[in-house]
Amino acid sequence: MKDTKQKIIDAAITIFNEDFSAPLENVADVAEVTRRTLHRYFADRQDLVNACQNTMQESCRKAMEEVYSNFENPLERFENMLYAAIDCGVKFSFLHRLHNNEHHSHSQHNNDCKNYDRTFNKFKSTLDELKNAGLLDASLTMEWIEMLVTGIVTAAINSEKAGNVARTNIKKFSWHSLSRGILA
Amino acid sequence: MKDTKQKIIDAAITIFNEDFSAPLENVADVAEVTRRTLHRYFADRQDLVNACQNTMQESCRKAMEEVYSNFENPLERFENMLYAAIDCGVKFSFLHRLHNNEHHSHSQHNNDCKNYDRTFNKFKSTLDELKNAGLLDASLTMEWIEMLVTGIVTAAINSEKAGNVARTNIKKFSWHSLSRGILA
């Protein structure tokens, strides 16, 4: 049985991902609690948003580091980082958007940003390894490949939500399309 | 000089795409008008949202039909539909999200939905042509490919916004990644 606080955070991530200014009532509904209970755990909207940030951050960081330590081969690392990102699902893309939209000035001084960078750098350095090994298509830029990965994660999430692609196929297809799309 | 009404609609598409429940004040700010002026053109929030819908609908439909009539070859059609979708940018992905999120029950009876389907079917039928010509990787499903395309359009939009991929390269990279990702 998931504890209430976590249930609220999960609901908030779901709702805020779709509609960042949605009323807290909607979050409470999805979490199956009262608005009053929500406020027992979170002082105000900002407090809840921060909790979402931390949860997403921690979840993604853990997933990335696990892959990083479990695989040596750059190509395997890369493939499994894609799978990890898909598993983190909404958390991954939501976090990505938060740190890259125009209203957010990404700064090294901010602690959230530092954590985000640390996590995402694990991913970038793996990409660099691939490049140095000559495995990447040289006509593409690193920046495009980063964007493409998040685009494919988005596709995977949408497929999952829409339910029109067999669950067991989603990761397979994602890697199929990504690897052919960027490897030499 | 763009007329005010259109300016407001464009601002609304930008803002609502990022934050669907954002206050109208934000829309007015981006459109560089007063909230009062906004209300002289649009009765209420819903009215504005509808106008956005229509604009996006029309813009995408026109772009798709133009490609459809200008190209005979299925592969060229497909490639140029991708470019058209990227040109429509936010309009394309926003529209797609509106018709595919969980709070929207997509129905053939609704006129908006009918238009959306008609536009999107142009795209699907082109995909079918490719499949029948044996050009698609047989291990992938049509549904996945549809999702992938919108994912790549998202990647293109984000690249454009972030400005870290040369403008002239975005379409090239998009097609490169998409075509290798799905063609046999």
Next chain:
DNA sequence: GACATATTTCTCAGATATGTGACATTCTCT
């Protein structure tokens, strides 16, 4: 200058969202 039209400014009332206090109810242990 006179005129029509578009926009801003200021204003306000109603609606909706937010956060909290007081107390009732339910759940969970032992």
Next chain:
DNA sequence: AGAGAATGTCACATATCTGAGAAATATGTC
């Protein structure tokens, strides 16, 4: 059964958003 914690209910104060009227100001046209 009964203590204690968690949650729900209800009422309330406050803040923000929304939509609209009225008058002032700008913009363009003849």
